[in-house]
Amino acid sequence: MAMRKVFSEIKGMKVKEVPNYVKPMLSMGYVKKAFQKGLDNYNSKYIQTDSIQPLYHVCFGGMAFSYLVALPNERRHLEHQQHPKEHGHH
Numbered sequence: 001m002a003m004r005k006v007f008s009e010i011k012g013m014k015v016k017e018v019p020n021y022v023k024p025m026l027s028m029g030y031v032k033k034a035f036q037k038g039l040d041n042y043n044s045k046y047i048q049t050d051s052i053q054p055l056y057h058v059c060f061g062g063m064a065f066s067y068l069v070a071l072p073n074e075r076r077h078l079e080h081q082q083h084p085k086e087h088g089h090h
Helices: 002-011 015-026 028-047 053-086
Strands: none
Touching: 002 015, 015 028, 028 053
């Protein structure tokens, strides 16, 4: 939703005006404020309402993270298995 707002605002600008619009958004203060606002919104939406959604977010996020961490090792394993097949060994 926020990206849609940014794109709609940029769409009406000239190319020379875009860097001056985007540059303040890349400052540390702006990023910290946006992150804090996101945490506050998450707290009011899920934590304060005693929702089970945060538990799902932790479980699925942990599952996705563990998959991404193990992915390079699995790729090496599959390449190692594929190597003998390419060279005629069983």
